[in-house]
Amino acid sequence: MTTPVLTFFNNKGGVGKTSLIYHLAWTFAGLHKRVVIADLDPQANLTAAFLDEEKIERLWNEKASGSTIYQCVKPLTSVGDIVEPVLQDMSTDLYLLPGDVALSSYEDALSNEWPHSMGDSNLYRPMRILSSFWQVMQMASQKIEADIILVDIGPNLGAINRSALIATDHVATPLGADLFSLQGLKNLGPTLESWKNLWKKRLDNWENSVEAQNFPDFQLPEGKMQPIGYLCQQHSVRLDRPVKAYDKWVKRIPNVYRKAVLRKNEDSKIKPEDDPYCLATIKHYRSLIPMAQEHRKPIFKLTSADGAIGSHANAVQNARWDFQRLAENISKRVGMKL
Numbered sequence: 001m002t003t004p005v006l007t008f009f010n011n012k013g014g015v016g017k018t019s020l021i022y023h024l025a026w027t028f029a030g031l032h033k034r035v036v037i038a039d040l041d042p043q044a045n046l047t048a049a050f051l052d053e054e055k056i057e058r059l060w061n062e063k064a065s066g067s068t069i070y071q072c073v074k075p076l077t078s079v080g081d082i083v084e085p086v087l088q089d090m091s092t093d094l095y096l097l098p099g100d101v102a103l104s105s106y107e108d109a110l111s112n113e114w115p116h117s118m119g120d121s122n123l124y125r126p127m128r129i130l131s132s133f134w135q136v137m138q139m140a141s142q143k144i145e146a147d148i149i150l151v152d153i154g155p156n157l158g159a160i161n162r163s164a165l166i167a168t169d170h171v172a173t174p175l176g177a178d179l180f181s182l183q184g185l186k187n188l189g190p191t192l193e194s195w196k197n198l199w200k201k202r203l204d205n206w207e208n209s210v211e212a213q214n215f216p217d218f219q220l221p222e223g224k225m226q227p228i229g230y231l232c233q234q235h236s237v238r239l240d241r242p243v244k245a246y247d248k249w250v251k252r253i254p255n256v257y258r259k260a261v262l263r264k265n266e267d268s269k270i271k272p273e274d275d276p277y278c279l280a281t282i283k284h285y286r287s288l289i290p291m292a293q294e295h296r297k298p299i300f301k302l303t304s305a306d307g308a309i310g311s312h313a314n315a316v317q318n319a320r321w322d323f324q325r326l327a328e329n330i331s332k333r334v335g336m337k338l
Contacts, residue, residue, distance in 0.1 A: 039099030134167030
C-alpha cells in the first residue's frame with residue numbers, strides 16, 4: 001500500500017508556498033498524523049526552514065549517504081540504483097527528506113530519459129529514473145509508516161517538476177492576487193493535463209512490454225495529479241498597491257481556476273471566500289514571520305519567551321486555528337481521516 005502524495009505548486013513564485021507547507025506539516029503532526037516532508041525544490045528553502053546552515057552543510061557533504069533527495073537518486077545517473085533515504089526526525093510524527101541545491105543537475109537525466117521511456121525495449125532504467133522521486137518518497141514513508149507526504153517544488157515547468165508531479169496524487173495551488181499568479185494558473189492547468197496523459201501513455205507502454213513481465217514487483221506511480229483546490233493570499237495594505245487592485249485580481253481567481261485547472265467551461269461570479277475550491281485564505285502574519293524564522297518554529301508555537309506578547313499572542317492563537325481548519329479541509333479532499 002502506498003502513501004498519498006500532496007504537492008503544492010504554481011509556476012509563479014513568491015506566493016508563500018514554502019511557509020504554507022512548513023506550517024501545514026507541523027499542524028498535521030500536531031493532529032497525530034505522521035508526515036514526511038519532501039523538499040524537491042533545488043533552492044531547498046523548505047529544508048532551510050527546518051535546519052540550520054551548519055546542519056545542512058553537513059548533510060550536503062555526506063556523499064552517497066541518502067541524507068538528501070539528490071543523494072538518493074544520484075547513483076541513477078551512472079550505473080547505480082536508488083539509495084535508501086535517511087530522514088531527519090524533526091518532532092513527533094514529523095520527518096524531513098532534505099532538499100539539495102545539487103538536485104538541479106538531475107534535470108538533464110530526467111529530460112534525456114523522457115523520450116527513451118516510450119521505446120520498444122530497455123524501458124526499465126528510464127522508468128526507474130523518471131519515477132525515482134516517487135520511489136524514494138515511498139521508501140521514506142514505509143520507514144516511518146507515514147499517513148501523508150507533503151512536497152515542495154520550484155516555480156517552473158521543467159523536468160524535475162514533471163517527475164515530481166508524476167509522483168503526485170493531489171495538487172494544491174497557492175496563489176497571489178495578481179496578474180502573474182493568474183497567468184501561472186493558466187499555464188498550470190494545461191501542463192498538468194498534458195503530463196498526466198503523457199505519463200499514462202508511458203504506463204501503458206510499460207505494461208505491454210516484455211520487461212514488465214521480468215520485473216513484476218516494480219511499482220510505478222499512477223500520476224493522478226488530482227487538483228484539490230487553491231489557496232489565496234490575503235491582501236496586505238501597501239501604498240503602491242491599493243485594495244482596488246487586489247480586488248480586481250482576486251475576483252478572477254474562481255473562474256480562471258475552473259477553466260484552466262478543472263477544465264470546466266463555465267462562468268462563475270462566486271467569490272473566493274464562498275468558493276468550494278478555495279481551501280483557505282492565507283493571512284499575512286507580518287512581524288510573526290521573522291520571529292518564527294528566528295526561533296525555527298511555526299508561528300503557532302511561539303511563546304511569550306520568544307516575544308509573542310500582547311496582540312502577537314492573540315495572532316499566535318488565531319494562526320493555530322487557521323492552520324487546523326486548513327488541515328481539516330485538506331484531509332477531507334485527500335481522503336485522510338483526522
